[in-house]
Amino acid sequence: MKRTTFLLVCGVALSFCQAQSETTDEETGAEEEHVELFTTPTTKMGAATSDFGYNLFRILASRDTTTNVFLAPISVSAVLTHLSLGGSERAQSQLFRALRYHTLQDPQLHNTLKDLLASVKVPGKGLSTAARIYLARRLRLKQDFFTLVEQQYGVRPKALMGGTKDMKDINDWVTQETGGKVQNFLTKALPRNSGLNAVSAAYFKGKWVTRFGESGVLENFQVEGGSPVRMPMMKQDNYPVKMGADSDLSCTIAQILLQDDVSMFIFLPDEVTSNMTLLEESLTAEFVQDLSMTLLPAQVSFTLPTLRFSYFTDLLPLLGDLGLSEWLDDPDLEKISAQPTKLGSVNHKVVMEMAPEGNQYPSATSPPSHLSLRVDRPFLYLIRDEASGALLLIGRVVNPKDLSI
Template identity: 85%
Template sequence: MKQTTFLLVFGVALSFCQAQVDTGAEETGGEEEHVELFTTPTTKLGAATSDFGYNLFRALTSREAATNVFLAPISVSAALTQLSMGGSERAERQLFRALRYHTLQDPQLHTTLKDLLASVRTPGKGLSIAARLYLARRLRLKQDFFGLVEQQYGVRPKALPGGSKDVKEINDWVAQETGGKVQRFLAKALPRSPFVNTVSAAYFKGKWVTRFSNSGVMENFQVDGGAPVRIPMMQQDNYPVKMGVDSDLSCTIAQIQMQDDVSMFIFLPDEVTSNLTLLEESLTAEFMQDLSLTLHPAQVSLTLPTLRLSYSVDLLPLLTDLGLSEWLDNPELEKISTQSVKLSSANHKVVMETAPEGNQYPSAASTPGHLSYRVDRPFLYLIRDEASGALLFIGRVVNPKDLRI
């Protein structure tokens, strides 16, 4: 477990303390006592899907330097897991390693994932997910595979004739699954050659536990190497958060509670920089779980950008960065078709909004707290389901002026 020194907030005073207490090591003869953070099949799977998401996010940010980047990794996991059901044992092992399933030893993996997906889709969490396989109708398809995926995940892979009508078919289905929030998923037709295509999409609009009283106020957001941009912000005094400062990562971290056991974590660098590589490289499921146990409660004057974003990407080129080069050349999808078939694209789209609403007001205080947390420069954030630890959404914001729905 990574040991990180945090400058922790206690009331309005700041003091240094260790993320892990040294006395435990003394009592065991100087050896660090290992604490199992993930103890149930659901939390272990939540950690696996999160680590896959962090790896995928790093692969994307390394190719898209100094730009806004967003992902809903759990929807990608769902689509690729459906695809793994069509492969040989060797192909399944290759995919499971990339998806971080290989260490789980869960004989009921698909059932555990089905239950996890159902739990993070409960209406109060604000997350809608679409994940499906689309296949060329001209392939000699095995219908048993269609039934197997539908029985397990409640969505049947779809065979398409190829051409412009496919675009409407896919776009209509994604819009339906996300309550009409993710529109125009595809802008052009899928390849006409025999193909398998994964579709994954997500919409997120969670509600805060504590509302913001001031919203839509135009304020400056500092941009690396450029003039500040004016964007709408949400602001509230005496806002309850959990906070800490990581001196190794040179950032201040805030955990903001959302409704239905969901949290937003914001990593705010000390300086105005679009180079967030050090932060991105630190993220793992274990690090985040340890972090969540280390941050301290505080009342702060909180200022956040009002986010409204839409982001699309074909994730196929990134799969080589996850160790799937050999699998991409020969995916052995023998349970899908008698013909040789490869993955042609892995299209992914996310839409996210934040709003000031919450179900309670901040506590009334005679005087505002002295602590301020202003997210007014490039930052990294993630949305996590606290019950399972699963990563629902992750993003890097370097210029919110460029964000559009």
């Protein structure tokens, strides 16, 4: 059984690595033809928001390689884009570069993003988001900014009243926008003297195309340098996936289909390790798009953790590493207020649930698979909208005992 698995994975790895490698002129005598992977405004926007997400995730993950980390980049892109509408031309240019919009050359950028956000939040995809700017009333705010953001994105920025009432208002609004799934967004009041605060949140509960037969089975999850953790797993024989292996990254990669053209990519290191820096650094929109066209179909005996968690962090300290240090010192938000003001927080919360349900059963006529894919050690995953290529969620799971809602 191990030999069968080894041979198939090696075959997949060979195909995968050949597709990934560049062929030199000396070896082929001809230049490699460049294939444009993103050809429409929506897919180009999807790639830009994804690359922003990968960059932000790398910075967040590097703060501590031994912790679980989660991010919903599409909601962070949205709220920072709202903020860009209030800046000078210089400030907007700085933000656009960090958001990767400078690569788009899209005169209808805001309309394209609006359409992308609408397309990834249709009910069947399982994603709901909340993104809003909150501003200090003392700033003598320009109402044109409120109107512009509301007209473009359907969300009106809100002036803060001060005190605990603000925290309740924000929590109530986020809960409402996410269908009651993201609750208690803030657990403490916003910084007292902050001029602006960005709020972004996301809830995801996608549905598999192929359901799991067993769920809630307690099994060992290996953790680096510690005793195994018992956690609930979903299990199914003859489960259809696309799979490959990357010898350079020392990991197995699997793509699993969810309903409404969404998929989950799992990156499972060969060894039990919480340090996935090399893997995290490899992630780009182009790399993942190439994966979706390169991984090979297989049927496996599949074991996957049942993830149910919430994760909260303030992303403001990370923005300087995205090239926004100068902007943070002087954001030049002249279209919001004539008074100088700075960003006080970029609070972000992700809630995700995974369930065994799907709309079809695995093939009952196929012989039992000799391939096994057990996600029983630290791994990295991402949720991707296949139509647009947009990165919806990305996470690193190193110790599931710390996961809870």
